Amino acid sequence: MTQTIIDTANHLAGYAAKAARVKVIAAYPITPQTTVVEKIADFVESGEMDAEYIRVESEHSAMVACIGAAAAGVRTFTATSAHGLALMHEALHWASGSRLPIVMAVVNRAMGAPWSIWPDLSDSLSQRDTGWIQFYCADNQEVFDTIIQAYKLCEDERVFLPAMVCLEGFILSHTYAPAKIPDQEKIDSFLPEYKSGWILDVNRPYSHANLVAPEWYMEFRYMIQEAMENAKRLIPQIDREYGKFSGLEYGGLIEKYKCEDADLIVFTMGTMGSDAKLAVDRLRKEGLKVGSARVRVYRPFPIEEVVKLAGRAKMLTTIDRHISFGMEGFLASEIKASLFDQKDRPLIAGFIAGLGGRDVTSETIERIVKKSLKCMHTGRVEKETEWVDLRE
Amino acid sequence: MVTLKELPREEYLLKGHAACAGCGPAISLRLLFKALGNKIILVVPACCTTVIQGPYPYTSSAVPLQNILFESTGAAASGIVAALRQRKIEDITVVGWAGDGGTVDIGIQALSGAAERGTNFIYVCYDNEAYGNTGMQRSGATPYGARTTTTPSGKRERKKDMPLIMAAHRIPYVATACTSYPLDFVNKLRKAKEIKGTKYLHLLTPCPTGWRYDTSKTVEMGRLAVQSGLWVLYEVENGKFKLNPPSDRLVDKAKRKPVKEYFVSQGRFRNLAQEGMERVQKWVDEDWDQYGKLASNSVSDLALYGKI
Numbered sequence: 001m002t003q004t005i006i007d008t009a010n011h012l013a014g015y016a017a018k019a020a021r022v023k024v025i026a027a028y029p030i031t032p033q034t035t036v037v038e039k040i041a042d043f044v045e046s047g048e049m050d051a052e053y054i055r056v057e058s059e060h061s062a063m064v065a066c067i068g069a070a071a072a073g074v075r076t077f078t079a080t081s082a083h084g085l086a087l088m089h090e091a092l093h094w095a096s097g098s099r100l101p102i103v104m105a106v107v108n109r110a111m112g113a114p115w116s117i118w119p120d121l122s123d124s125l126s127q128r129d130t131g132w133i134q135f136y137c138a139d140n141q142e143v144f145d146t147i148i149q150a151y152k153l154c155e156d157e158r159v160f161l162p163a164m165v166c167l168e169g170f171i172l173s174h175t176y177a178p179a180k181i182p183d184q185e186k187i188d189s190f191l192p193e194y195k196s197g198w199i200l201d202v203n204r205p206y207s208h209a210n211l212v213a214p215e216w217y218m219e220f221r222y223m224i225q226e227a228m229e230n231a232k233r234l235i236p237q238i239d240r241e242y243g244k245f246s247g248l249e250y251g252g253l254i255e256k257y258k259c260e261d262a263d264l265i266v267f268t269m270g271t272m273g274s275d276a277k278l279a280v281d282r283l284r285k286e287g288l289k290v291g292s293a294r295v296r297v298y299r300p301f302p303i304e305e306v307v308k309l310a311g312r313a314k315m316l317t318t319i320d321r322h323i324s325f326g327m328e329g330f331l332a333s334e335i336k337a338s339l340f341d342q343k344d345r346p347l348i349a350g351f352i353a354g355l356g357g358r359d360v361t362s363e364t365i366e367r368i369v370k371k372s373l374k375c376m377h378t379g380r381v382e383k384e385t386e387w388v389d390l391r392e
Numbered sequence: 393m394v395t396l397k398e399l400p401r402e403e404y405l406l407k408g409h410a411a412c413a414g415c416g417p418a419i420s421l422r423l424l425f426k427a428l429g430n431k432i433i434l435v436v437p438a439c440c441t442t443v444i445q446g447p448y449p450y451t452s453s454a455v456p457l458q459n460i461l462f463e464s465t466g467a468a469a470s471g472i473v474a475a476l477r478q479r480k481i482e483d484i485t486v487v488g489w490a491g492d493g494g495t496v497d498i499g500i501q502a503l504s505g506a507a508e509r510g511t512n513f514i515y516v517c518y519d520n521e522a523y524g525n526t527g528m529q530r531s532g533a534t535p536y537g538a539r540t541t542t543t544p545s546g547k548r549e550r551k552k553d554m555p556l557i558m559a560a561h562r563i564p565y566v567a568t569a570c571t572s573y574p575l576d577f578v579n580k581l582r583k584a585k586e587i588k589g590t591k592y593l594h595l596l597t598p599c600p601t602g603w604r605y606d607t608s609k610t611v612e613m614g615r616l617a618v619q620s621g622l623w624v625l626y627e628v629e630n631g632k633f634k635l636n637p638p639s640d641r642l643v644d645k646a647k648r649k650p651v652k653e654y655f656v657s658q659g660r661f662r663n664l665a666q667e668g669m670e671r672v673q674k675w676v677d678e679d680w681d682q683y684g685k686l687a688s689n690s691v692s693d694l695a696l697y698g699k700i
Contacts (some may be wrong), residue, residue: 023475023478024471024474024475024478026467026470026471026474051478052474052477052478054470054471054474054509055509056467056470056505057501057502057504057505057508058501058502058505060461060463060464060467060502061464061466061467061470061501061502061505062467064460064461064464064467064468064471064502065467065468065470065471065474066471067460067468067471068435068458068460068467068468068469068470068471068472068474068475069471069472069474069475069478070471070475071458071471071472071475072433072471072472072475072476072479073475073479074474074475074478074479076471090461091461091464094460094461200433200456200458200472201456202430202431202432202433202455202456202484204456205430205453205454205455205456205457206451206453206456206457207445207446207448207451207453207457207459208456208457208458208459209458209459209460210442210445210446210447210448210451210457210459211442211443211446211447211448212447212448213447213448216448216449
């Protein structure tokens, strides 16, 4: 029977690892990820979870231990934040290059210096090109559901790639909210036994990941690109399949809200997507035709869906909780790149907001949208990237 | 104790491997496979064995070999051991096989973590006293006076004492070995295989390319290292220190060859002046005073820390 609990997103990530019957967890503590791995430590020590928790001495070792365990044939999980994720960087490439279906919760936190423990997306977005699938969640329930969906996706033979399930620190990680945990039997039938493309096997010995000369390396990279394209097709299917027994769907790659007739669509990621919906509702009451598109999957990037959405709109607004220094927010860049080939492109205005945990409320989003509407009416975007609520 | 005749005939380091002529690590890897058999999983970070095993789509290893990041052998082994335990597989030995740079420098953290957690695996550091794969740069295991490409006039610092650092982790088994004493190495591996927990073997492997000696003299170089007392063969089993042959006969200084004999046999020490050699001779003699005391007392591990 589906069970409803009230808990934090971090604890729900722990519940998801348990529900996915993860066998090896390797993790190192970092704020605000800590309560994920504390929850799992409780599950393992109490025997509720039949798994081994390796208390490694660094995040780099956490990822490498997951690589070792996944290669030796079991489902693995880890979680980290910010500097921990940055320390893993090298191992992230090794995991995707090895085509191992590792799932990791990233509790988003701003990068230092200076120290910050509050959220923005620059930690995980800095890992954009590591070959990991990236999901961004808007609420606690989605964290649980996406982790289960991620295993299903990553262990599909057409994919065999690792995935990050990202959730913003404190906004979700430490915030209690009701969530439904589906019946274990249903999760088990949705997510069968661990599957990977290869395994360390004494009966079929070979060197894994040994030196590859230039005449082969590109083909390995191309296969990762193909797997990403396959993931793009599979994610909406898996989302629907999961929804059949859980009753919840997230729109696959992009959660679209009132976009059908919208003149202006506001693009966000993560929790801003929930606030954007509230802002849309209020703006609609004023007779303004606006919609919200929350990019749920950032890698693979949903180019085709962005194109479809943009075809109907006159104006797109992007809000990035991230900045690529010397350029703009990644979401803005990706959306512009997606639309470059289109004939009648809408105007695009980019906003940077909420870095290092500064609040972005539905009112903030309303203000951003109204500013963008002015651009829409004048037909011109004066400032391509605007920083929101910046102190003078 | 196994004898040469009893060593298995099966070869798990296959022909056509890409090691240099006279490579100490390749000789020892072949022996490691003979000692442990093919029910092992070998974890290899960036090191000479990255090259020795050959490029894709070939391999010279007849056991499953997981290549892994330079600093992470201990972590990868931890994951593999945990997964095998979860799968209830008990007859496979996990072996880390890493060079000196990947052990005493960049890999010390992951190794220390794995040892502290009591990870059930054998870790072998094959030590050719420099970053061999990248063309002989200085490592923490490079000895005083040795010329490397990053210490062109000779290293100014002493070699890091990694086996005793590992003994300080209170793991059940630490041993040193040398390519030139194959049966000692094989027997230590066989013993390690039967012990639960983390087992650490530090293997001195002469390297003609880096040490600058003729490729036919690899065995001789290792013997000289041991006979001069520069490299000491011993075991620390559950905290008990024991010298092994032939080192156990070298407590008396008169029985040790002068270190100078070792130094003049290798091109890497050509910048080491008489004064430097005398300094090393003094260090070696001082160290041996301690080894002698350790061996005669059969001390507990706590005392070990106090003595050295």
